[in-house]
Amino acid sequence: MANEALLIKHTGSGKQVEYPILSASMGADTVDIRALHKDFGCFTFDPGFIATASCKSKITYIDGDNGTLLYRGYPIEQLAQHCDFIEVAYLLMNGELPDATQLRNFNEEILDRATIHESLRKFFDGFHYDAHPMAMSISVVGSLSAFYHSDLDIRDPVSRRVCAARLLGKMPTIAAASFRHSVGRPFVYPRIDLGYCENFLNMMFSRSSQTYIDQNHYIDPEFVKALNLLFILHADHEQNASTSTVRLVGSTGANPYACISAGIAALWGPAHGGANEAVLTMLSEIGNVDNVPKYIARAKDSNDPFRLMGFGHRVYKHFDPRATILRSMCHDILKKTRSNDPLFELALAIEEIALKDDYFIEKKLYPNVDFYSGIIYKALGIPVDMFTVMFAIARTAGWVAHWLEMMGDASSPIGRPRQLYLGPEQRDCVAIKDR
Numbered sequence: 348m349a350n351e352a353l354l355i356k357h358t359g360s361g362k363q364v365e366y367p368i369l370s371a372s373m374g375a376d377t378v379d380i381r382a383l384h385k386d387f388g389c390f391t392f393d394p395g396f397i398a399t400a401s402c403k404s405k406i407t408y409i410d411g412d413n414g415t416l417l418y419r420g421y422p423i424e425q426l427a428q429h430c431d432f433i434e435v436a437y438l439l440m441n442g443e444l445p446d447a448t449q450l451r452n453f454n455e456e457i458l459d460r461a462t463i464h465e466s467l468r469k470f471f472d473g474f475h476y477d478a479h480p481m482a483m484s485i486s487v488v489g490s491l492s493a494f495y496h497s498d499l500d501i502r503d504p505v506s507r508r509v510c511a512a513r514l515l516g517k518m519p520t521i522a523a524a525s526f527r528h529s530v531g532r533p534f535v536y537p538r539i540d541l542g543y544c545e546n547f548l549n550m551m552f553s554r555s556s557q558t559y560i561d562q563n564h565y566i567d568p569e570f571v572k573a574l575n576l577l578f579i580l581h582a583d584h585e586q587n588a589s590t591s592t593v594r595l596v597g598s599t600g601a602n603p604y605a606c607i608s609a610g611i612a613a614l615w616g617p618a619h620g621g622a623n624e625a626v627l628t629m630l631s632e633i634g635n636v637d638n639v640p641k642y643i644a645r646a647k648d649s650n651d652p653f654r655l656m657g658f659g660h661r662v663y664k665h666f667d668p669r670a671t672i673l674r675s676m677c678h679d680i681l682k683k684t685r686s687n688d689p690l691f692e693l694a695l696a697i698e699e700i701a702l703k704d705d706y707f708i709e710k711k712l713y714p715n716v717d718f719y720s721g722i723i724y725k726a727l728g729i730p731v732d733m734f735t736v737m738f739a740i741a742r743t744a745g746w747v748a749h750w751l752e753m754m755g756d757a758s759s760p761i762g763r764p765r766q767l768y769l770g771p772e773q774r775d776c777v778a779i780k781d782r
């Protein structure tokens with residue numbers, strides 16, 4: 348579409364201006380309307396960024412109508428089949444898949460940084476036992492900025508990369524520590540001889556501060572594989588709410604650990620990453636299969652705020668390719684764990700009813716990735732309040748990749764949206780005695 352333009356005409360003054368259309372390498376082109384305010388004195392109104400591209404990016408491509416998700420050009424289905432999470436994290440950060448040496452070095456770089464400072468570990472003692480693991484994660488990741496501020500130069504690409512590796516390395520340690528604090532178990536130190544997901548499971552489930560494996564326990568390779576897959580599927584999703592938050596905070600030149608902490612906070616909401624936890628909470632509330640029709644009716648009632656958690660997506664309007672992959676894995680894991688949890692049966696009943704219901708079909712509401720991820724995490728023994736933390740570990744790969752991309756682009760401006768002001772016009776203030 349090179350040289351094409353969008354012509355905008357002001358119906359009042361008759362003034363018209365052409366705005367250049369920027370060509371995308373795939374998908375929708377973008378009209379560059381940065382001069383609109385200068386030309387016409389008005390802004391565009393697009394709450395929720397329904398039609399607004401906030402940046403240029405080469406990392407992830409989504410075609411919501413066709414259910415396509417590509418990381419650096421590779422289809423998610425192929426990455427899920429051939430790679431582990433660390434390879435995908437490398438891809439997102441560097442633009443290419445690693446060879447064997449690059450992967451070994453990257454793994455070492457990440458796992459070398461998995462340990463957290465003893466003083467930071469003690470932060471957990473300050474939290475009450477029932478603090479939500481997301482609340483602890485936001486605080487402790489944000490607190491990394493207190494440990495790594497003076498030696499960090501965000502203008503230096505090497506320093507930025509160290510920071511990204513540090514975040515990838517420390518996230519599982521912080522996540523597992525949040526869980527162990529909430530159940531009153533001692534902290535388990537990371538083991539650099541284990542793979543990324545294996546190490547995480549070890550830190551989560553060891554019965555003492557010794558490691559799971561040393562106690563002759565066995566980490567099921569199927570569980571490690573499942574975790575790798577879940578992490579790959581959650582690793583990035585272009586300019587979603589949490590990634591946009593990381594970019595917005597990062598655009599001010601803020602400390603990157605504070606940026607990622609802001610991303611975790613944005614992820615927590617039930618309309619975003621918190622949906623996987625919300626799905627399980629919803630299933631518990633529904634209780635049993637007999638109640639499903641009542642709750643489906645509530646989800647369809649526009650006067651009732653209840654929504655079917657794990658259904659619908661801002662971008663995917665036919666199917667979520669991640670959900671398709673997870674759906675079959677969900678059924679496999681349930682079979683393997685022979686899980687007879689009634690909540691699983693209930694989830695499958697909801698899935699079946701909603702997929703046939705006209706309301707959900709007409710509004711293009713299909714199960715999204717989080718409908719299945721929560722169910723799989725539960726079958727793996729991950730507690731419900733840790734689900735969004737699991738998502739945060741995976742999404743850290745995407746967050747750091749976007750932060751690196753933005754920081755490497757000297758032309759990135761500070762993020763600063765405009766508004767449609769509807770408040771009172773200018774008026775005079777009088778002292779309280781005269782009011």
Ligand code: ACO
Pocket residue numbers: 617618619620622646647649653654655656657658659660661662710712715716717
């Ligand atoms: N249950 C019932 N009705 C729904 C649902 C749902 N889960 N989702 C959307 N709708 C309805 C809305 O009420 C609306 O109806 P209307 O046209 O009569 O007003 C219509 O479908 C369109 O919904 P919007 O909220 O406008 O769609 P939007 O794209 O803004 O929202 C969202 C997408 C936030 C994901 C929404 O579908 C939702 O809240 N889903 C449940 C939460 C969820 O699963 N979030 C996880 C998303 S995936 C992720 O973040 C990894």
